[in-house]
Amino acid sequence: MLVVDDLSVGYGSIEIVHRISFKLSRGEILAVVGPNGSGKSTLLKGIFGLARVFRGAVKFNGREITREPPYRRALLGMSYLPQVGSTFESLKVRENLLLAASTLPRSVEESRLSEVLEILPELKSLMDRKVRTLSGGERQMVALAMSLLHRPQLLLLDEPTAALAPKLASMLLQKVKELNENLGLTVMLVEQNATMALRVSSQALLMVSGEAKFFGPSEDLLENEDLGKMYLGLG
Amino acid sequence: MLVLVEAAAYSSLLALSSLGLALCIITTRVSNFAHADYMTIGAYAALITSVVMRVHPYAALPVSALLGGLAALASYLLVFEPLRRHGLVTLMIASMALDVIIRALLSILADYLQASLSVYSRGFIFKDITVELAGFKVEGYPLAVMFVTTSALVSLYLLLYHTRVGVKMRAVAESAELAETLGINTKQILALSWFLAGAFAGLAGAMIPYRFVVSPDTGSFILLTLFAAVTLGGLQSLLGSIVGAYVIGFSESALAYLLASMGLSTAYRPLLAFSVIVATLLARPKGLASIWER
Numbered sequence: 010m011l012v013v014d015d016l017s018v019g020y021g022s023i024e025i026v027h028r029i030s031f032k033l034s035r036g037e038i039l040a041v042v043g044p045n046g047s048g049k050s051t052l053l054k055g056i057f058g059l060a061r062v063f064r065g066a067v068k069f070n071g072r073e074i075t076r077e078p079p080y081r082r083a084l085l086g087m088s089y090l091p092q093v094g095s096t097f098e099s100l101k102v103r104e105n106l107l108l109a110a111s112t113l114p115r116s117v118e119e120s121r122l123s124e125v126l127e128i129l130p131e132l133k134s135l136m137d138r139k140v141r142t143l144s145g146g147e148r149q150m151v152a153l154a155m156s157l158l159h160r161p162q163l164l165l166l167d168e169p170t171a172a173l174a175p176k177l178a179s180m181l182l183q184k185v186k187e188l189n190e191n192l193g194l195t196v197m198l199v200e201q202n203a204t205m206a207l208r209v210s211s212q213a214l215l216m217v218s219g220e221a222k223f224f225g226p227s228e229d230l231l232e233n234e235d236l237g238k239m240y241l242g243l244g
Numbered sequence: 245m246l247v248l249v250e251a252a253a254y255s256s257l258l259a260l261s262s263l264g265l266a267l268c269i270i271t272t273r274v275s276n277f278a279h280a281d282y283m284t285i286g287a288y289a290a291l292i293t294s295v296v297m298r299v300h301p302y303a304a305l306p307v308s309a310l311l312g313g314l315a316a317l318a319s320y321l322l323v324f325e326p327l328r329r330h331g332l333v334t335l336m337i338a339s340m341a342l343d344v345i346i347r348a349l350l351s352i353l354a355d356y357l358q359a360s361l362s363v364y365s366r367g368f369i370f371k372d373i374t375v376e377l378a379g380f381k382v383e384g385y386p387l388a389v390m391f392v393t394t395s396a397l398v399s400l401y402l403l404l405y406h407t408r409v410g411v412k413m414r415a416v417a418e419s420a421e422l423a424e425t426l427g428i429n430t431k432q433i434l435a436l437s438w439f440l441a442g443a444f445a446g447l448a449g450a451m452i453p454y455r456f457v458v459s460p461d462t463g464s465f466i467l468l469t470l471f472a473a474v475t476l477g478g479l480q481s482l483l484g485s486i487v488g489a490y491v492i493g494f495s496e497s498a499l500a501y502l503l504a505s506m507g508l509s510t511a512y513r514p515l516l517a518f519s520v521i522v523a524t525l526l527a528r529p530k531g532l533a534s535i536w537e538r
Contacts, residue, residue: 059421083427091425097418108415111408112427155426 010035010195011056011163016065018048018055024063025051026219033212035162038189038196040210040227042203042241048219049199050092050167056197057089057165058082069163084112088161092168095152098141102132102151105140109155125154128188146177153184163195164188170202178202182209203241207231215241247501253386254455255493256393259486261448261466262473263400264316264441266485269474270417271437273332274324277339280463280470281346282312282442286449287458288353290370295363301370302388305450312446313439315346320438325431343464350460366460370453385454392447397486400440404482413437465514469496472517476524478531487532492520 011033018026026048033039041049054060056067058079066075074082079089097105106125110118126133129150140148149169156164166185170178186209188194200206207213213230215223223230230236265279286308293304323338357365373384404410415423416433424430452458452466473492477484496517500510524531 057425059425078429078431079421079424080427080429083425089425091422094419094422097415097422099418100414108411108423109426111411111415115408159427 012068014066017063018051018060029221031224035195036193037212038210039212040206041199041214042206043216047216049216053165053167053199086162088156089165090152090156092171096140096148101137101139103136105151109158121158125157129154145173149181166198168199249386251494251497253389254497255490256389257448258473258493259489260393260396261445262470262485262489264444265470266474266482267437267441270480271434274335278342278346280467282315282445283449284350284463285315286312286446287452290450308446308450309443313443316442317439320435347460354460367457369457372454389451396444469517472520475521476531478533481533484531484533
């Protein structure tokens with residue numbers, strides 16, 4: 010589904026991520042882990058077109074999208090949830106969802122909204138509250154719902170549990186896992202909490218100083234004591 | 245009474261144009277120093293249309309709106325969109341340069357009109373019409389300004405809050421990057437916002453010559469008042485810019501009336517706009533909008 014080939018990404022004239030390559034198949038969860046400043050979020054932004062690509066290519070469902078603007082990638086079935094500012098805070102939950110649905114054909118808006126509220130029923134009681142009054146976890150649920158309205162094939166999550174209490178973080182990742190299992194959603198998850206991310210994912214990419222140190226099954230990385238100790242604080 | 249009507253008309257004219265300026269600030273973060281030039285373009289569009297088509301300048305309002313809108317759209321696509329990611333200072337300097345360029349182009353146009361078509365085009369005014377309303381003879385200008393402004397404001401409100409495009413415009417205004425991640429073509433939405441901003445300025449500009457002498461530099465004299473209205477309104481609020489425009493418009497009119505009645509020159513009028521900008525930024529940087537957006 011997603012092929013990242015020799016990709017180098019950065020901002021302005023500064024290259025932060027160097028020559029990353031991997032393939033992600035349909036229905037997989039890829040956890041991108043690594044120390045702070047290793048370029049995890051930059052890689053995700055590069056894949057979605059929000060950071061400058063210096064070299065390499067991104068293919069989605071066999072189509073080269075490296076030079077496509079972000080909104081085109083969204084329309085092709087990618088969804089990106091930024092680390093912060095993933096909702097319109099001055100608007101109500103209902104308005105946020107309607108905004109996200111505004112790019113859908115009018116005929117499917119209502120049914121898609123009901124569908125998402127079935128998946129995330131906890132939002133039903135929050136519909137008329139302004140997002141700025143919600144907790145961090147509730148905001149992330151709203152952001153997730155906004156993404157799901159488009160029935161994305163690939164969900165790019167940039168540290169969705171940042172600033173959440175451990176219990177809420179665990180619940181959110183469990184929800185992501187459920188979406189993956191029930192809807193067949195492919196997920197690329199950038200996470201600071203490596204253990205939590207590796208437990209819900211099938212594949213792992215360990216990044217250090219902008220380079221890939223490991224790509225393979227998550228279990229293998231969890232069991233790799235050297236890498237775990239050195240870069241993830243595991244063991 | 246006449247003074248109040250004139251003040252209301254002048255304030256409406258400011259509101260129409262300030263709204264466009266605020267729209268550009270909110271959506272693109274550009275404090276566009278060329279914004280008032282779109283008003284001048286609207287005035288010249290009305291002049292040329294009335295001469296060429298032999299119609300009253302009021303009939304040229306749609307042409308003024310269209311040309312004002314196209315000028316703003318071209319500014320966005322050719323200057324501000326390519327520079328969008330270069331920071332606020334770059335955008336502001338670019339808008340100052342654009343202001344000089346547009347005024348120079350208008351000067352060339354004015355010279356051409358004068359030389360080739362023998363149209364008096366530097367310091368021109370429009371002759372108003374008089375309509376009879378409930379037995380009273382009323383000048384067309386205050387009626388036209390208030391009708392056009394009300395129609396534009398209602399149309400913009402309906403667009404923003406009752407259409408899908410409007411929902412996208414609000415989304416892009418709050419966070420263009422987030423809107424883009426949701427599949428919204430932000431460039432298209434920003435282009436529409438700029439066209440509307442220019443069209444409102446063009447409409448306002450087409451009505452200036454009924455009360456003020458218009459030349460290629462007219463925009464530079466109005467710009468400060470527009471910035472005062474938008475600053476007083478809170479810079480980031482459409483409603484604030486409208487309220488700010490009415491406060492500034494009425495205050496300026498009252499000041500001019502007061503100065504004239506004291507036998508002093510009304511040239512001190514811009515003093516108010518300067519003072520409002522400085523006082524607002526010092527005392528209440530979020531402007532009047534902070535009152536209702538708590």
